[in-house]
Amino acid sequence: MRAWQLPAGSTGFDKLYQDTLPDLTPGPGEVLIAPRAWSINYRDFAVAAGKYFGGALTEPAVPLSDGAGEVLAVGEGVTDFAPGDRVQGSFFLDWADGPQVMGRALGDGKAPGMLAEQVVLPAQGVVKVADSLSWAEAACMPCAGVTAWNALFEGGRPIGKGSRVLVLGSGGVSLIALQLAKAAGAEVIATSSSDEKLARVLAMGAAHGVNYKAVPDWGAHVAREFGGAHKVVEVGGVGTLQQSMNALASEGEIALIGVLADGDPPHPRQLMMMGGSIRGIFVGSVAMAKKLNKFVDAHQIKPPIGATFGFDEAPAAYAHAWGPDSFGKTVIVRD
Numbered sequence: 010m011r012a013w014q015l016p017a018g019s020t021g022f023d024k025l026y027q028d029t030l031p032d033l034t035p036g037p038g039e040v041l042i043a044p045r046a047w048s049i050n051y052r053d054f055a056v057a058a059g060k061y062f063g064g065a066l067t068e069p070a071v072p073l074s075d076g077a078g079e080v081l082a083v084g085e086g087v088t089d090f091a092p093g094d095r096v097q098g099s100f101f102l103d104w105a106d107g108p109q110v111m112g113r114a115l116g117d118g119k120a121p122g123m124l125a126e127q128v129v130l131p132a133q134g135v136v137k138v139a140d141s142l143s144w145a146e147a148a149c150m151p152c153a154g155v156t157a158w159n160a161l162f163e164g165g166r167p168i169g170k171g172s173r174v175l176v177l178g179s180g181g182v183s184l185i186a187l188q189l190a191k192a193a194g195a196e197v198i199a200t201s202s203s204d205e206k207l208a209r210v211l212a213m214g215a216a217h218g219v220n221y222k223a224v225p226d227w228g229a230h231v232a233r234e235f236g237g238a239h240k241v242v243e244v245g246g247v248g249t250l251q252q253s254m255n256a257l258a259s260e261g262e263i264a265l266i267g268v269l270a271d272g273d274p275p276h277p278r279q280l281m282m283m284g285g286s287i288r289g290i291f292v293g294s295v296a297m298a299k300k301l302n303k304f305v306d307a308h309q310i311k312p313p314i315g316a317t318f319g320f321d322e323a324p325a326a327y328a329h330a331w332g333p334d335s336f337g338k339t340v341i342v343r344d
């Protein structure tokens with residue numbers, strides 16, 4: 010079978026190479042999957058650069074956490090899946106439900122990666138995909154989709170009808186969050202560095218758009234002009250956190266997700282003044298992935314795919330996702 014790999018000590022996605030690896034067989038409790046589509050997440054660049062949490066890769070590794078495909082075979086003792094089932098991997102293989110479990114994470118160089126024609130996963134880390142999604146759409150869900158779900162609906166301050174939700178930038182997590190929030194009856198405010206992208210985000214249903222380059226104090230702007238956010242989908246991190254605090258409505262929550270922006274650490278005064286809170290998000294559990302897929306089917310949500318590439322074009326897909334024209338999800342599909 011064909012697989013893309015990163016070498017030990019990889020320093021970037023320019024080191025990707027295609028390889029032929031032996032066909033796989035599922036052992037007891039395992040599921041053999043033939044992925045049909047994959048999607049790229051910001052963290053996949055950190056893995057390729059040797060800058061993910063585990064540091065540099067110590068041996069060649071198949072990358073990517075996100076893929077969706079068909080079950081080819083199941084190992085002894087597996088009763089929840091059968092050949093032909095449409096499935097995705099769970100980003101965290103060992104977090105079934107409840108409090109966070111930091112176990113094996115797909116595509117980090119230690120757990121299996123999805124960017125291959127065959128992958129074996131433990132059955133506990135496999136989730137059936139929403140019937141309404143194509144392969145490419147389903148491949149957007151394991152990381153970006155579940156993260157957006159967790160940010161909006163889990164924890165002590167879930168959003169609902171009438172909530173105001175602020176999403177930062179037009180990346181995968183933010184645009185799926187926009188779609189989920191809209192479907193839940195929330196009003197969405199979106200930021201972007203590009204007016205052209207903002208126009209696309211407004212066409213997706215955001216009520217308001219703010220260019221964060223043109224309006225550097227976009228946090229106060231959101232509070233003043235739109236009444237503040239009950240939830241901020243915070244993908245910037247240190248560099249945007251002050252503005253996100255300034256954007257809060259009373260008792261709003263910042264779902265702290267990303268690390269896209271460097272900058273000065275925030276002063277927490279505004280968080281205190283607004284009775285706000287910050288909740289750390291690390292993707293989510295198998296149970297959250299199941300809830301997300303059910304919600305996606307119920308609301309016929311189609312995740313935003315900005316560009317699609319073939320399996321042999323994986324390096325070009327990475328380059329696109331890294332570049333300025335990236336919008337929503339960049340997807341790879343099997344030819």
Ligand SMILES: NC(=O)c1ccc[n+]([C@@H]2O[C@H](COP(=O)([O-])OP(=O)(O)OC[C@H]3O[C@@H](n4cnc5c(N)ncnc54)[C@H](OP(=O)(O)O)[C@@H]3O)[C@@H](O)[C@H]2O)c1
Nearest residue numbers: 051156178179180181182201202266267268269270291292
């Ligand atoms: N904690 C978790 O569980 C988790 C899960 C998934 C992702 N993440 C993190 O969340 C972040 C987003 O991930 P992603 O996969 O959605 O990324 P992505 O698709 O690569 O998003 C890229 C977009 O982010 C926007 N952006 C960049 N710098 C920004 C800034 N300073 N302020 C606002 N927006 C900015 C840009 O939008 P415009 O071009 O419109 O300006 C850019 O197009 C990453 O840091 C990723 O590592 C964390």
